[in-house]
Every structure is written in structure tokens, then in C-alpha cells.
Amino acid sequence: xxxxxxxxxxxxxxxxxxxxxxxxxxxxxxxxxxxxxxxxxxxxxxxxxxxxxxxxxxxxxxxxxxxxxxxxxxxxxxxxxxxxxxxxxxxxxxxxxxxxxxxxxxxxxxxxxxxxxxxxxxxxxxxxxxxxxxxxxxxxxxxxxxxxxxxxxxxxxxxxxxxxxxxxxxxxxxxxxxxxxxxxxxxxxxxxxxxxxxxxxxxxxxxxxxxxxxxxxxxxxxxxxxxxxxxxxxxxxxxxxxxxxxxxxxxxxxxxxxxxxxxxxxxxxxxxxxxxxxxxxxxxxxxxxxxxxxxxxxxxxxxxxxxxxxxxxxxxxxxxxxxxxxxxxxxxxxxxxxxxxxxxxxxxxxxxxxxxxxxxxxxxxxxxxxxxxxxxxxxxxxxxxxxxxxxxxxxxxxxxxxxxxxxxxxxxxxxxxxxxxxxxxxxxxxxxxxxxxxxxxxxxxxxxxxxxxxxxxxxxxxxxxxxxxxxxxxxxxxxxxxxxxxxxxxxxxxxxxxxxxxxxxxxxxxxxxxxxxxxxxxxxxxxxxxxxxxxxxxxxxxxxxxxxxxxxxxxxxxxxxxxxxxxxxxxxxxxxxxxxxxxxxxxxxxxxxxxxxxx
Amino acid sequence: xxxxxxxxxxxxxxxxxxxxxxxxxxxxxxxxxxxxxxxxxxxxxxxxxxxxxxxxxxxxxxxxxxxxxxxxxxxxxxxxxxxxxxxxxxxxxxxxxxxxxxxxxxxxxxxxxxxxxxxxxxxxxxxxxxxxxxxxxxxxxxxxxxxxxxxxxxxxxxxxxxxxxxxxxxxxxxxxxxxxxxxxxxxxxxxxxxxxxxxxxxxxxxxxxxxxxxxxxxxxxxxxxxxxxxxxxxxxxxxxxxxxxxxxxxxxxxxxxxxxxxxxxxxxxxxxxxxxxxxxxxxxxxxxxxxxxxxxxxxxxxxxxxxxxxxxxxxxxxxxxxxxxxxxxxxxxxxxxxxxxxxxxxxxxxxxxxxxxxxxxxxxxxxx
Ligand code: HEM
Numbered sequence: 001x002x003x004x005x006x007x008x009x010x011x012x013x014x015x016x017x018x019x020x021x022x023x024x025x026x027x028x029x030x031x032x033x034x035x036x037x038x039x040x041x042x043x044x045x046x047x048x049x050x051x052x053x054x055x056x057x058x059x060x061x062x063x064x065x066x067x068x069x070x071x072x073x074x075x076x077x078x079x080x081x082x083x084x085x086x087x088x089x090x091x092x093x094x095x096x097x098x099x100x101x102x103x104x105x106x107x108x109x110x111x112x113x114x115x116x117x118x119x120x121x122x123x124x125x126x127x128x129x130x131x132x133x134x135x136x137x138x139x140x141x142x143x144x145x146x147x148x149x150x151x152x153x154x155x156x157x158x159x160x161x162x163x164x165x166x167x168x169x170x171x172x173x174x175x176x177x178x179x180x181x182x183x184x185x186x187x188x189x190x191x192x193x194x195x196x197x198x199x200x201x202x203x204x205x206x207x208x209x210x211x212x213x214x215x216x217x218x219x220x221x222x223x224x225x226x227x228x229x230x231x232x233x234x235x236x237x238x239x240x241x242x243x244x245x246x247x248x249x250x251x252x253x254x255x256x257x258x259x260x261x262x263x264x265x266x267x268x269x270x271x272x273x274x275x276x277x278x279x280x281x282x283x284x285x286x287x288x289x290x291x292x293x294x295x296x297x298x299x300x301x302x303x304x305x306x307x308x309x310x311x312x313x314x315x316x317x318x319x320x321x322x323x324x325x326x327x328x329x330x331x332x333x334x335x336x337x338x339x340x341x342x343x344x345x346x347x348x349x350x351x352x353x354x355x356x357x358x359x360x361x362x363x364x365x366x367x368x369x370x371x372x373x374x375x376x377x378x379x380x381x382x383x384x385x386x387x388x389x390x391x392x393x394x395x396x397x398x399x400x401x402x403x404x405x406x407x408x409x410x411x412x413x414x415x416x417x418x419x420x421x422x423x424x425x426x427x428x429x430x431x432x433x434x435x436x437x438x439x440x441x442x443x444x445x446x447x448x449x450x451x452x453x454x455x456x457x458x459x460x461x462x463x464x465x466x467x468x469x470x471x472x473x474x475x476x477x478x479x480x481x482x483x484x485x486x487x488x489x490x491x492x493x494x495x496x497x498x499x500x501x502x503x504x505x506x507x508x509x510x511x512x513x514x515x516x517x518x519x520x521x522x523x524x525x526x527x528x529x530x531x532x533x534x535x536x537x538x539x540x541x542x543x544x545x546x547x548x549x550x551x552x553x554x555x556x557x558x559x560x561x562x563x564x565x566x567x568x569x570x571x572x573x574x575x576x577x578x579x580x581x582x583x584x585x586x587x588x589x590x591x592x593x594x595x596x597x598x599x
Numbered sequence: 600x601x602x603x604x605x606x607x608x609x610x611x612x613x614x615x616x617x618x619x620x621x622x623x624x625x626x627x628x629x630x631x632x633x634x635x636x637x638x639x640x641x642x643x644x645x646x647x648x649x650x651x652x653x654x655x656x657x658x659x660x661x662x663x664x665x666x667x668x669x670x671x672x673x674x675x676x677x678x679x680x681x682x683x684x685x686x687x688x689x690x691x692x693x694x695x696x697x698x699x700x701x702x703x704x705x706x707x708x709x710x711x712x713x714x715x716x717x718x719x720x721x722x723x724x725x726x727x728x729x730x731x732x733x734x735x736x737x738x739x740x741x742x743x744x745x746x747x748x749x750x751x752x753x754x755x756x757x758x759x760x761x762x763x764x765x766x767x768x769x770x771x772x773x774x775x776x777x778x779x780x781x782x783x784x785x786x787x788x789x790x791x792x793x794x795x796x797x798x799x800x801x802x803x804x805x806x807x808x809x810x811x812x813x814x815x816x817x818x819x820x821x822x823x824x825x826x827x828x829x830x831x832x833x834x835x836x837x838x839x840x841x842x843x844x845x846x847x848x849x850x851x852x853x854x855x856x857x858x859x860x861x862x863x864x865x866x867x868x869x870x871x872x873x874x875x876x877x878x879x880x881x882x883x884x885x886x887x888x889x890x891x892x893x894x895x896x897x898x899x900x901x902x903x904x905x906x907x908x909x910x911x912x913x914x915x916x917x918x919x920x921x922x923x924x925x926x927x928x929x930x931x932x933x934x935x936x937x938x939x940x941x942x943x944x945x946x947x948x949x950x951x952x953x954x955x956x957x958x959x960x961x962x963x964x965x966x967x
Contacts, residue, residue, distance in 0.1 A: 034927070036927055079924060079927065079928040079929075080928055080929075080930070080931070082924060083921060083924045083925055083928050083931065086917055086920055086921045086924060087921055089917050090913075090914045090917040090918050090921065090946070093910050093913060093914050093917075094910075094914065096905055096910060097905075097907040097910040097911060097914075097954070098907075101905065103904070103905065104904055104905065104906060131905075132905050178690060178691055179688055179689070179690055180688065180689045180690075180691075181686040181687060181688045181689065182686065183686045240903065247901075249900065249901070329898065330809045330894075330897045330898050331897070332897065332900070339900060341899075341900045343900075499900050501900040501901065503901065503902075506896070506902065509902065510889075510893075513885075513889045513892070514889075516885065517882055517885055517886055517889065520881065520882040520885055521882045524878045524879070524881060524882060524923075525879075525882075547686070559688045559690045562688050563685065563686070563688045566685065566686040566688065567685040567686070570685060570686055575686070
């Protein structure tokens with residue numbers, strides 16, 4: 001065995017070091033098992049000698065520019081830079097999750113700006129209040145995707161080339177491969193190769209015979225999957241960008257019985273992407289027939305909402321047919337690209353306001369905003385015109401309203417609601433008159449009464465206090481000195497808040513996402529591997545069979561597969577039993593590596 | 600029976616179930632503690648045997664090479680009757696990695712150590728079943744999936760992590776060495792759950808009633824549990840790799856490090872194991888994010904809104920993509936890739952704890 005020792009040592013040296021990549025010492029056999037770009041960046045200065053004169057300078061500059069551009073492109077599309085950009089992308093996404101963002105919570109941004117006087121302007125400059133649409137974040141992902149495209153295109157061609165050519169021939173020494181088996185047989189080499197070719201084809205390898213060996217490859221779907229994944233990423237990005245540019249999002253509060261038409265002016269608030277224009281709004285309209293909420297009545301979860309549903313009649317287009325639909329949380333109404341979501345609800349007590357002569361000046365369900373989970377609600381009732389005071393002069397009325405659907409009971413010390421359903425509704429009102437200030441041009445919050453406005457004076461009760469009253473349904477509060485009255489009607493309505501969203505490209509994003517998963521599964525679960533079966537007649541007349549395999553990454557499956565394959569070929573070309581086990585066909589005896597002894 | 604009486608009865612049953620659940624969770628903690636001590640005993644007894652395979656593999660290479668026998672046809676006999684002839688396959692690691700044999704496991708070949716190891720695994724199975732019972736009772740008591748708040752999330756998470764470990768054992772993977780690390784963290788996780796995070800049962804708001812949510816959260820929990828196993832393996836890979844490097848360059852590691860690390864699998868095995876785990880869940884993690892986006896679309900009207908939770912899921916995803924890329928980028932394989940994998944798992948953890956506690960956002964619907 002002294003002869004083998006030297007051979008083995010020489011072979012082991014590269015394996016012990018850490019630099020040699022497997023593909024290098026296998027030459028063509030191991031090449032292009034993946035289409036990942038190899039690191040071949042060309043250094044700068046490409047011009048060589050600069051000839052004298054203007055033409056020489058031009059030629060040199062041209063070469064230099066082209067050289068640098070190619071250098072830059074190679075850098076950008078290298079795996080290393082892609083890695084760096086991916087890393088930057090994840091790093092860049094962090095600040096947006098920690099600093100309030102305009103896009104998701106503009107109120108929080110305002111508070112932040114007020115409390116951080118020095119930091120806020122700096123953040124503002126850096127775009128940290130809108131990270132995901134900031135210049136630097138866009139730069140990272142645009143570079144990443146340019147890199148991705150620059151990487152995919154050549155890899156696709158390369159892959160097509162591989163599909164059209166045949167698996168590379170066997171390397172000279174099969175013993176160096178990660179999985180290896182050998183035996184000696186009496187069968188002729190041609191027979192062995194034929195058996196091997198058949199066995200490999202049966203196992204859906206692409207196989208052919210070259211020289212003294214059969215070369216085979218399988219698992220191309222890995223590469224196909226990988227390309228599909230990366231292409232799907234691009235599709236998703238484009239769909240997302242498209243959606244952002246044309247997106248619209250508007251909110252509308254509707255009281256039972258009222259309706260909505262999808263035009264800009266009807267919205268309470270509205271946001272849209274940069275490329276949106278009014279014509280993009282899908283034409284439709286709907287009426288809120290009834291809103292229903294049910295709540296858990298007993299047990300530890302008392303008061304938790306069980307259902308929220310809004311029954312609506314809608315019609316598509318200018319004069320479409322009326323259709324009925326129940327909109328629930330998680331189940332929006334969909335009309336073309338537009339979706340109508342149920343996002344909030346509350347109570348709208350109906351009140352009737354009369355002037356001193358008993359004329360009705362307001363009869364309306366007034367939506368109030370909930371303050372807590374039990375629907376304690378607050379708001380304002382405003383009478384802008386039509387009201388004349390006791391002296392016959394035009395005046396405006398304002399009432400601050402506080403409503404609880406389930407009152408704790410008088411003397412219980414709390415005006416907060418005990419339960420969200422209408423078990424014991426009470427409306428508390430404070431009354432004001434004068435000027436509501438609408439003409440000043442400042443947009444008004446309809447849910448708030450500006451009681452600090454000096455033009456708005458409270459009505460006083462007999463004791464000179466602000467006139468306040470707690471009403472049960474059907475009760476009336478009289479305003480002093482024949483100024484009129486306000487009645488809390490028995491008909492208490494509910495309102496529902498809807499969000500109407502239009503985001504084109506969602507279907508594409510979903511398609512891209514599904515393709516990405518499919519591609520990923522192919523890319524990560526399928527092994528791409530090459531197998532060679534060599535059969536040559538040895539000096540003693542027996543045929544030496546060698547079976548070896550190489551995968552892109554080491555897998556426990558490969559040795560198994562080689563074992564199964566070897567067993568198949570072995571059936572057709574059984575081993576010579578009289579062979580001396582110590583006489584090896586090749587001087588190279590590989591060391592059993594880790595994993596070899598576990599079966 | 601009146602309706603009110605019926606619902607009252609139901610709610611009494613629920614409270615009863617919640618109580619049972621709590622008892623089961625506490626009991627499982629007790630059993631995990633016993634398992635923890637059994638694993639410790641395994642490691643302690645294992646330290647009696649002096650294994651030094653790594654050192655011999657790295658230093659006395661020539662002898663090892665010379666003594667190795669080449670492949671031949673082996674005759675395997677199954678039960679002494681059927682005789683199957685097939686060629687033996689010789690496996691070697693790819694060029695560039697060391698040929699180091701795997702350690703024997705925590706018991707170090709010591710019979711008593713092995714006994715304690717088996718006891719530890721049995722106890723882990725028992726604790727797992729008890730904890731699973733606790734999670735199921737909790738789900739029954741709140742009449743929904745058990746992940747409405749961080750307490751429920753924690754107990755479900757640790758149950759799944761232990762389940763993953765036991766499944767790997769059942770598949771005859773060589774992972775018993777994970778046991779001690781796993782029970783330690785499970786105990787920490789449960790301790791945190793019952794003390795700091797405990798929440799009496801509460802209901803979900805209607806936005807959370809969606810089967811996409813069930814898919815999204817269950818896969819998120821499963822991914823986290825599997826990624827956790829990958830992260831432990833990665834961490835151990837880093838230790839073992841330093842150890843092997845030191846030996847290779849002629850250094851002499853401390854006796855504690857030697858005792859522990861000799862018994863772990865080879866660094867190449869740990870690295871490969873971690874890679875397979877991480878690569879296998881990456882598509883599922885991708886799916887998790889997509890399922891979340893689909894749910895967000897139906898609940899909030901937009902599939903992606905850079906909510907902190909979404910953002911951190913994205914960051915975690917990109918970090919794992921970084922890791923996968925690094926493994927096929929020259930100069931980034933091995934240790935650097937491993938560091939990226941650890942950072943990626945830290946991102947997952949931050950999303951799970953950090954975002955709920957420090958950041959908030961739309962996902963913080965059920966209190967902490
Ligand atoms: C959005 C960013 C990207 C993501 C999320 C991503 C993700 C992935 C994943 C998960 C793999 C599978 C890794 C494996 O086979 O183990 C992969 C492979 C690959 N990626 Fe990307 N990638 C991205 C961008 C890029 C870019 C910009 C390039 C171009 C340089 C690129 C080039 C590659 C290559 C060449 C492979 C194959 C590696 C191999 O076959 O081993 N990727 N990528």
C-alpha cells in the first residue's frame with residue numbers, strides 16, 4: 001500500500017485547504033452546474049497605450065469609458081454587489097418601522113415633530129417620515145432590480161444553452177467526486193455503458209455516451225425555478241409600483257338610509273397616487289339600508305363584538321340595476337378595481353330642533369364618534385340656517401352631544417357606556433347659540449363644537465349655569481325664554497364607515513407572488529446533479545466500472561441515488577467474486593468523509 | 600333551559616377549561632425542568648469519555664488516509680437471510696471542507712450518559728404532550744385558535760418548536776444534541792409567558808376572524824420554530840468551526856470546550872444542517888408573508904402598507920435571502936454566511952417580541 005499513500009496525500013492537499021472550489025479541480029465536468037455569475041471583474045484602465053494626437057486621445061478615452069462602464073456593469077450584476085444591496089435594503093427598511101410615517105399615521109408624525117424640535121427637521125431632510133418613498137430607499141431597490149435584470153438576462157441565455165447542449169463528459173478521475181462506487185465485472189464495457197444509459201434514462205436523466213463513459217444530468221428545474229423566482233420578483237415590484245401610482249383611498253361615513261356616489265366630492269377624506277386622475281374612479285353608488293352589530297352578552301368576553309354587517313343596495317355605472325349585498329369586515333364589496341370595506345361604525349341619534357314658534361328647523365340623525373369599546377360617543381349637533389331666535393333674528397344653534405347606548409343609571413357616578421348595544425340609551429346635551437363660525441372660511445370639524453369661540457354663547461338655565469340636560473328617547477329639552485326646543489327622537493340610527501380603495505395591479509402582484517413561491521420551491525428543493533458511469537477494460541481483462549456523482553450543493557440524497565444506480569447497473573454487470581479486494585482500479589483511494597459512516 | 604342559562608353554562612365551562620389549560624402549562628414546565636436536568640446529566644456523564652476524533656482527524660491525516668479501504672462490493676445481510684449485493688458508495692465532502700467525523704452526541708459514548716439522554720427525550724415527549732394539551736385546552740376555552748395575544752403565541756410557539764425537534768428525532772436525524780438548548784429556551788419562553796405575558800382569555804376583534812389569518816399565523820409560528828432550530832445549529836457551527844480552526848492551526852482549546860465540542864457533529868455537518876433547515880422554510884416564510892398580505896388586503900384594504908410588523912417580516916425575509924445568497928457567493932460562505940443567518944433570526948425575534956412591545960402599529964390589537 002506504500003504506492004497508494006503518496007497518491008492519496010497529493011490528492012488530499014487541496015481538500016484540506018479552504019480556497020479550492022470544487023468546480024476548479026473538476027474542470028468542465030463541474031462547470032455551470034449553476035448559472036450563477038463567476039467573479040470576473042476586470043480592473044480599471046483598459047486603454048493600454050495612448051497614441052499621440054487627438055485621434056489617439058479619442059480612441060483611448062473611448063476605450064476607457066467603455067471599459068469603465070463594463071466594469072461598473074459587471075460589478076453591479078455580481079453576486080457580491082447583489083448581496084450588498086439586499087443587505088442595504090433590509091437595513092434601509094428599519095427606520096421606517098421605528099419612526100412614524102406620513103403614509104400610515106400622519107397624526108403621529110405631527111406629534112413627533114412637535115416633541116422633537118431639533119431632530120424633526122433633520123429627519124425631514126433625510127425623508128425619514130416617508131422612508132419607503134424616499135430617494136435613498138428608492139435608489140437601493142432600483143439598483144437592486146437593475147442588478148437583478150442584468151443578472152437574469154445572461155443567466156437565462158446560458159441556461160437555454162445548457163438545455164440545448166449535452167451534459168459534459170466525465171472528468172478524468174471520478175474518485176474525487178463526492179459520491180463514488182466501483183467494482184470489477186466480467187461484462188463487456190459496452191454492455192455496462194448500455195445498461196447504465198438505460199438505467200439513467202429510466203430515471204429521467206438526460207444522458208448520453210461520450211468516450212468510455214456515460215454522462216448524465218438531472219434537476220434542471222432547479223435553475224428554471226431560480227430564474228422564475230427572480231423574474232417573479234420583478235413582476236411583483238412593477239405591480240406594486242403601478243398600484244402605488246394609481247392607488248386611491250377614500251373614507252365615507254354613512255348613516256342608515258343615506259347613500260353614496262363614487263365621486264371625489266362625496267368623500268370625507270381622500271388620498272391618491274401621483275398618476276391618479278378623477279376619471280379613474282369606478283362609477284358606482286350605494287345606499288346603506290341597515291347596519292347590524294351583535295355583541296357577546298355574557299362571560300369574560302362580555303361586550304366583545306360578534307358580528308358587524310352592513311346591508312347595502314348598490315348599482316354600477318350611471319343607471320345600473322340595484323343589487324343587494326351584505327358587507328362585512330374582511331368581506332368587502334368589489335366593483336371592478338374598487339373595493340368597499342366596512343371599517344368602523346357608531347350611533348347616530350335622531351334629533352328634532354324647533355324654534356320658538358314650533359317650526360322644525362332640523363330633523364336629522366346626527367352621527368357621533370365612539371370614544372371607547374362600549375360606544376360612549378361624542379359629537380355636535382349644528383343648526384346652520386333656518387332658525388330664528390325669540391326676537392325673530394337669524395341665529396345659529398349648536399349642541400354638544402354625549403351619547404351612551406347603555407347608561408349605568410342615574411347616581412351611578414359615571415356617564416360612560418356599560419355595554420355597546422342599545423340597552424338604555426341616554427343623550428346628554430349642552431346648548432349654545434350665536435355664530436358657528438362657518439363663514440370664517442376655516443374648515444370645520446363637524447363632530448366638534450368650538451365652545452371657546454366668543455361668538456358662540458351658552459344658553460343658561462334658571463340658576464345661571466350652562467343649560468345641560470340628559471334625555472331619554474322621546475324626551476325634549478326646552479331652550480330658555482322661548483328660544484325653542486330639541487327632542488331626542490326614539491329612532492336611533494347607526495352609521496357605518498366605509499373605505500373605498502382602488503389599487504390596480506393587485507392581480508399581477510398576486511400572480512407574481514405565487515410564481516415566486518413556485519420558483520423558490522423548485523430552486524431550493526430540487527437538486528441539480530451530474531452522474532457519470534465509466535466502464536473500461538482493465539489490464540487483466542476484467543471491466544472496471546466506476547459510478548460517480550456531483551451535486552451543486554452536497555446533499556445526502558446524492559450518495560443514495562448513486563447507490564441505487566450502481567445497484568441497477570450491478571444487476572446487469574455483477575461483480576467478480578474472486579477479485580482481490582485490496583487491488584484497486586485506481587491509485588486514488590478517497591478517505592471516507594464525514595457522513596460516510598452513518599447509513 | 601333558557602338561552603341566558605345556556606350561555607352562562609358555556610362561559611362557566613370556558614373558565615373551567617382556561618383553568619385546566621393553566622394547570623397543564625405549569626405541569627409541562629415541571630416536566631421540562633426534569634428533562635432539562637436529564638439532558639444535563641447526559642452531558643455530565645458524557646464528559647467522562649475522552650473523545651478526540653476531531654483532533655486526530657485534523658492532525659494525523661496521513662495515517663487515516665492510509666488505513667482507509669477503497670470501495671468494494673459489500674454483501675449486506677438483512678436478518679441473516681436475504682442477501683443483497685450492491686456496490687458500496689464512498690462519500691467525501693466537497694473540496695474545500697475538512698474531513699472531520701461527527702461527534703458521538705452529548706453522551707459521548709458513555710452508556711450511563713446515553714441512558715440519561717434517552718430519559719431526557721422521553722421526558723421531553725411527555726412535557727410536549729402535556730403542553731400540547733394546555734394549548735388545546737386554551738383554544739377550546741377561548742373558542743378560537745390559540746394565538747390572540749403574546750401569552751398564547753408563546754405557549755404555541757414553544758410547543759411547535761419542541762414538536763419540530765421531536766419530529767426530527769422521529770425521522771432518525773442526529774439532533775439529540777439540540778435537546779439541552781431547546782429545553783432551556785422553552786423554559787425561558789414559558790417562564791416569560793406565565794409571569795409577564797399572561798392574559799386572561801379574550802376575544803378577537805372581527806378583523807381577526809379570517810381563515811387567511813389562521814393560515815398566516817400558524818405558518819408564521821411554524822417557520823419561527825424551525826428557524827429557531829436552524830439558528831441554534833448555526834451558533835454551534837460557529838463554535839465548532841473556531842474549535843476546528845484552532846486545532847488545525849496547532850492551538851490547544853480549553854478542556855471544557857474540548858469536552859463539549861468534541862461531542863457535537865462536525866462543523867460541516869452543523870453548517871449543512873442549518874442550511875437545509877433555513878432553505879427548507881424559506882419558501883414557507885415567503886408564503887407566510889404573502890398570506891398576511893392577502894389577509895391585510897381583505898381586512899384593511901391594502902395588501903402592503905409598511906406597517907411595522909409587515910416591515911419586519913420583510914426585513915427578516917430579505918435577511919434570509921441574503922444568507923442564501925451569501926452561501927453561493929465567493930468569499931461569503933461559511934462563517935460570514937452564518938453571521939447573516941443569526942442576524943436574520945434576530946430579525947424574526949425582534950418582529951415577534953420587539954415590535955409588539957416597543958413599536959405597536961396595526962398589529963397590536965390584542966394588547967401585548
Ligand atoms: C430582490 C432581491 C433578491 C432576492 C430576494 C433573491 C433571492 C434568491 C434566493 C432565495 C436564491 C436561492 C439561493 C439558493 O439557491 O440557495 C437566489 C439565488 C440566486 N440569486 Fe437571487 N435574489 C435577489 C436578487 C438577486 C440579484 C439582484 C441577483 C443578481 C446578481 C441575484 C442572483 C442570484 C443568483 C445567481 C442565484 C443562484 C445562486 C445559485 O445558483 O447558487 N439575486 N436568490
